[in-house]
Amino acid sequence: DVKVTQSSRYLVKRTGEKVFLECVQDMDHENMFWYRQDPGLGLRLIYFSYDVKMKEKGDIPEGYSVSREKKERFSLILESASTNQTSMYLCASSSPGLSAELFFGSGTQLSVL
Amino acid sequence: AQRVTQPEKLLSVFKGAPVELKCNYSYSGSPELFWYVQYSRQRLQLLLRHISRESIKGFTADLNKGETSFHLKKPFAQEEDSAMYYCALIRGSTLGRLYFGRGTQLTVWP
Numbered sequence: 001d002v003k004v005t006q007s008s009r010y011l012v013k014r015t016g017e018k019v020f021l022e023c024v025q026d027m028d029h030e031n032m033f034w035y036r037q038d039p040g041l042g043l044r045l046i047y048f049s050y051d052v053k054m055k056e057k058g059d060i061p062e063g064y065s066v067s068r069e070k071k072e073r074f075s076l077i078l079e080s081a082s083t084n085q086t087s088m089y090l091c092a093s094s095s096p097g098l099s100a101e102l103f104f105g106s107g108t109q110l111s112v113l
Numbered sequence: 114a115q116r117v118t119q120p121e122k123l124l125s126v127f128k129g130a131p132v133e134l135k136c137n138y139s140y141s142g143s144p145e146l147f148w149y150v151q152y153s154r155q156r157l158q159l160l161l162r163h164i165s166r167e168s169i170k171g172f173t174a175d176l177n178k179g180e181t182s183f184h185l186k187k188p189f190a191q192e193e194d195s196a197m198y199y200c201a202l203i204r205g206s207t208l209g210r211l212y213f214g215r216g217t218q219l220t221v222w223p
Contacts, residue, residue: 033210040122042199042215043157058210090157099145099164099203102211104157 003027006091006105013112019078021108023091029103030096032074034058034066037088037107046089049074050096081112116140117202119214126190127222134185134217136174136200145203146183147211148174152196160185160198170194190221 007022025032033048035058045058047066055066063085067075074093078085091105118137126132138144148160161169163176163183174185183200200214 035213040215042119043213045210045212048210092157099162101159101162102149102157106156 004091004093004103004105006108008108009106011108011110013081013110015082015112017081019081021076021089023074023105024072025093026072027093028071029093031094032068033092034074034076035090035092037090043090046076083112086110086112116212117200117214119200119217121217123218125220125222128192129189132187132190132219134198134219136183136185136214138181138183138202140202140204142204146176147201148185149199149201150196192221192223195219195221
């Protein structure tokens with residue numbers, strides 16, 4: 001059973017703090033993704049990675065960076081958290097291929113005060 | 114540019130009634146299309162993909178290239194179908210990157 005694990009279910013941070021969201025998958029997937037999920041806006045892709053040390057910007061990368069030093073781990077970094085980054089963050093992984101299924105983590109609800 | 118459009122944010126039906134969740138896409142090539150579902154307090158998960166031509170939990174979806182649609186249908190809705198449904202698309206050149214619609218919250222009343 002594929003497992004995508006996000007380190008925190010709930011996180012509360014203050015404006016200006018540096019925030020790390022961690023994601024680990026155990027299925028040796030090449031692809032990993034970070035989405036944010038907001039009511040009425042659906043899922044928007046922040047960053048994705050096709051391989052170790054490789055990253056690609058998604059639709060809303062501003063204010064975020066990522067790190068993929070190991071195949072199983074994909075970290076999302078908020079350099080200086082702002083209130084408009086309060087959201088549900090979803091990590092996902094998949095194998096390469098057009099029909100590959102995305103496996104999602106259970107999400108991290110981040111509140112920036 | 115909005116590549117996947119789900120025109121209904123909310124959809125309510127009674128148990129036993131037919132349900133159709135609409136999805137339209139914009140892509141000139143040959144897309145791969147999917148429906149993902151998120152039940153309350155559960156992870157987002159794949160429901161079905163058009164290439165498999167399968168029926169999952171009684172749901173089917175047919176790709177209509179002429180109308181650029183991939184509507185999700187079920188003839189008799191059940192209360193346990195209540196969930197958020199997302200339509201998603203992979204374009205041929207994007208190596209696994211999914212573009213999601215904004216989602217439709219389905220409520221099935223008893």
